[in-house]
Amino acid sequence: MGSEVxxxxxxxxxxxxxxxxxxxxxxxxxxxxxxxxxxxxPSRGKITMFREDVENAARRDLPRxxxxxxxxxxxxxxxxxxTAVENxxxxxxxxxxxxxxxxxxxxxLLAWVGLKDRMKSRPPVxxxxxxxxxxxxxxxxxxxxxxxxDEPTGNVDPAIAKRIMHLFVELNxxxxxxxxxxxxxxxVKRAGAARMHLHKGRLHLLDPGDSDFREEETEAGEFGGIRxxxxxxxxKIxxxKIxxANENEEGGGx
Amino acid sequence: xxxxxxxxxxxxxxxxxxxLPYVMAVxxxxxxxxxxxxxxxxxxxSEWTEALSNRLTIQITTPDPALREAETADVTRLLxxxxxxxxxxxxxxxxxxxxxxxWLGEGNVTSDLPLPVMIDVTVSRTMAVNLDALRGMMxxxxxxxxxxxxxxxxxxxxxxxxxxxxxxxxxLSLVVMATVCIVIFGTKAGMAENxxxxxxxxxxxxxxxxxxxxxxxxxxRYGLKGGAIGLVLAFITLVSLMSLSRAMMAGLVRLxxxxxxxxxxxxxxxxLAALLCMVTARITVMRGLNRMV
Numbered sequence: 435m436g437s438e439v440x441x442x443x444x445x446x447x448x449x450x451x452x453x454x455x456x457x458x459x460x461x462x463x464x465x466x467x468x469x470x471x472x473x474x475x476p477s478r479g480k481i482t483m484f485r486e487d488v489e490n491a492a493r494r495d496l497p498r499x500x501x502x503x504x505x506x507x508x509x510x511x512x513x514x515x516x517t518a519v520e521n522x523x524x525x526x527x528x529x530x531x532x533x534x535x536x537x538x539x540x541x542x543l544l545a546w547v548g549l550k551d552r553m554k555s556r557p558p559v560x561x562x563x564x565x566x567x568x569x570x571x572x573x574x575x576x577x578x579x580x581x582x583x584d585e586p587t588g589n590v591d592p593a594i595a596k597r598i599m600h601l602f603v604e605l606n607x608x609x610x611x612x613x614x615x616x617x618x619x620x621x622v623k624r625a626g627a628a629r630m631h632l633h634k635g636r637l638h639l640l641d642p643g644d645s646d647f648r649e650e651e652t653e654a655g656e657f658g659g660i661r662x663x664x665x666x667x668x669x670k671i672x673x674x675k676i677x678x679a680n681e682n683e684e685g686g687g688x
Numbered sequence: 689x690x691x692x693x694x695x696x697x698x699x700x701x702x703x704x705x706x707x708l709p710y711v712m713a714v715x716x717x718x719x720x721x722x723x724x725x726x727x728x729x730x731x732x733x734s735e736w737t738e739a740l741s742n743r744l745t746i747q748i749t750t751p752d753p754a755l756r757e758a759e760t761a762d763v764t765r766l767l768x769x770x771x772x773x774x775x776x777x778x779x780x781x782x783x784x785x786x787x788x789x790x791w792l793g794e795g796n797v798t799s800d801l802p803l804p805v806m807i808d809v810t811v812s813r814t815m816a817v818n819l820d821a822l823r824g825m826m827x828x829x830x831x832x833x834x835x836x837x838x839x840x841x842x843x844x845x846x847x848x849x850x851x852x853x854x855x856x857x858x859x860l861s862l863v864v865m866a867t868v869c870i871v872i873f874g875t876k877a878g879m880a881e882n883x884x885x886x887x888x889x890x891x892x893x894x895x896x897x898x899x900x901x902x903x904x905x906x907x908x909r910y911g912l913k914g915g916a917i918g919l920v921l922a923f924i925t926l927v928s929l930m931s932l933s934r935a936m937m938a939g940l941v942r943l944x945x946x947x948x949x950x951x952x953x954x955x956x957x958x959x960l961a962a963l964l965c966m967v968t969a970r971i972t973v974m975r976g977l978n979r980m981v
Contacts, residue, residue: 473891493896493978501893511888515697527693528893572892 439465443479443637445630447613449579452606454622455615457632463615464508466632467582470613471505472496484579501529504578504610506586510569512557518544518564519553522571529576543571547601548594562589570598574605581605581612587621599625695889696882696902704877705910708870712914713921715867716961719860720922720954726856727950728930733849740838744809744819750832751802759830760805766825767807772815779806864964871907871965875972878903890980900973904966911965915958922954 440462447453457463468474469481472488481489488499504525512521519540526536544553547567557565566589573581581602587595599621606612613630616622622629629640700706746763750756760778767776779787784806785797811817819837826833879886886899 471891473887496890497893497895500891505891511884511891513695513697513885513888516693516695520693524693524695524889525892528889528898 439635440469440632440637441635445637445639447580447611449611450606450609452603452612452625452627453614454625454627454629455613455632456617456619456622456629461632462635463632464584466637467505467584467613467615470580471503471582472500501525501576502579504573504576504581506566506570506573506581506583508584508588508615510557510565512565512568512572514557517554517556518549518560518568518571521557521568522575525572525576539575540571543575544568547571547597563591563594566590567594567598570601574601574610577605577608578610581610583612583614585616586614587616587618595621694902695885695894696906697885699906699909704881705874705906708874708907708910709914709917711870712867712911712961712965713917714914715863715870716915716918716957717922717925718918719863719961720919720957721925722856722859722863723957724922724926724951724954726853727953728926729849729852731950733845737842737845737849740842742811742813743838744811745836745838746807746809746826747834747836748805748807748830748832749834750830755830756805756832759833760807762829763807763826763833766822766829767809770817770822772812772817773809774812775810777808777810779808867961867964868968871968872972874910875903875907875969876976878906879973879976886977886980896974896977899977900970903973904970907969908962908966911962912958915961918961919954919958 443466455463455466465474469476470483472483472491476489479489480487483499484502486495486499488495491499513524516524519537522540522544523531523536526539531539541550541553544550544567547570549564549567549571552560552564555564557568560568566586570583570586573583583602586602587598590598595618602612602614603625631638631640746767748756748759748763750759764776764778767773781803784803788797819835823835826835889899
């Protein structure tokens with residue numbers, strides 16, 4: 435068993451809330467997201483999602499839970515042999531959507547994220563920013579209950595980044611609980627949303643008013659204005675621990 | 689229109705399983721040969737045993753022609769008086785020469801070659817003939833009279849027939865086992881090759897059965913494609929072999945025709961191969977996925 439990647443984390447996410455997840459590289463952001471999109475199981479602790487205990491959910495229950503979650507992966511994770519339209523259509527197809535209906539929705543969304551001319555293109559011929567937009571479209575096409583985005587604006591220009599953030603905010607207004615992992619502190623400040631900050635595997639919750647939190651203070655271990663929120667929220671994660679071979683290695687083995 | 693998204697990459701890009709249809713073709717080829725060979729031999733054996741089962745051959749080898757003729761007359765009378773004997777036919781010289789020619793060569797049956805008297809007897813299928821008593825009575829006429837009911841030869845023949853059929857069954861079982869192993873190996877290789885795709889599909893909410901269906905459909909196609917190729921090759925081989933055998937063994941043994949009705953069973957082999965591939969792939973994928981998170 436390797437060293438712990440995440441330690442003694444307890445938080446509740448209120449349904450329909452918007453949170454940013456920040457922290458330096460290797461702090462455990464991706465690992466925490468993996469727990470939340472059920473790619474990993476915690477070595478101990480309790481995760482409640484959609485009013486269900488999911489840390490030991492049976493395999494047969496995972497697809498149903500995962501269909502309620504939209505994920506924007508840091509490395510996009512698109513299927514290279516499928517077109518942009520087909521990639522985005524996958525969640526709808528998996529839910530048994532009808533062909534024409536799927537196509538109409540997907541094309542509208544792709545046009546909205548600025549990929550109207552790239553619909554039939556396959557990921558290998560798309561730029562990093564275009565792939566990211568396809569990945570985002572795939573994550574939001576079904577209007578998930580929980581949206582998890584790992585550096586969703588990392589590869590796009592400011593105009594597109596703004597547009598994507600607008601999309602996330604709009605979805606959030608419609609009731610989608612949203613967690614966005616990012617290094618972009620400007621974007622965090624602009625959005626004025628609550629922030630979850632990971633430092634050395636521990637989680638600290640900040641109110642929107644604490645958005646002027648300085649990274650160097652974090653590194654120095656001075657967590658001014660941080661408090662753990664104890665309110666009763668929707669999705670909850672109680673004290674999971676992830677063990678990795680290297681403490682600084684993001685997404686280390688469970 | 690997006691009717692159905694095939695989330696597994698195109699078969700041609702699958703390095704791990706691209707050659708599987710050809711391996712399947714070899715397996716089906718071997719299965720079809722074993723099965724068809726067994727069928728042809730079974731039919732041959734059945735026809736030969738059927739032809740001999742109610743037949744007796746009597747040979748009278750007395751050297752003195754006059755005495756031989758007298759003994760032949762006595763034997764014929766005895767046979768006519770024996771209940772259960774349906775038909776008695778004394779073979780003429782030409783018929784005996786025809787029987788000998790395949791062994792001695794055409795035109796090599798010279799007039800000075802001493803030929804026995806041969807009587808072909810057909811026994812009733814409904815009435816039993818006491819062969820021991822008949823043999824005893826013939827021995828009373830002459831010690832040079834030989835009654836052959838072919839049972840000794842037929843007994844060995846049946847044993848050979850059983851051995852050949854069990855061997856064919858053994859070959860078939862080995863081929864099926866090898867096919868299952870190859871499909872398991874191919875499926876695992878295919879899963880490893882598509883590990884990332886499977887992981888993405890899982891995260892999007894795909895059920896194990898959906899992923900398994902994609903693999904089983906693919907392996908079913910491999911089975912069908914390989915099966916069709918293997919069956920055509922097996923058919924060509926069998927027809928060629930039978931033509932060659934018929935030409936080589938003309939006059940010695942009568943080979944049966946290709947058993948058409950039974951042969952039609954062979955058409956099912958590609959379907960069975962496809963089914964075998966499909967089921968094996970499904971079980972392998974489901975087991976493999978079960979080990980994932």
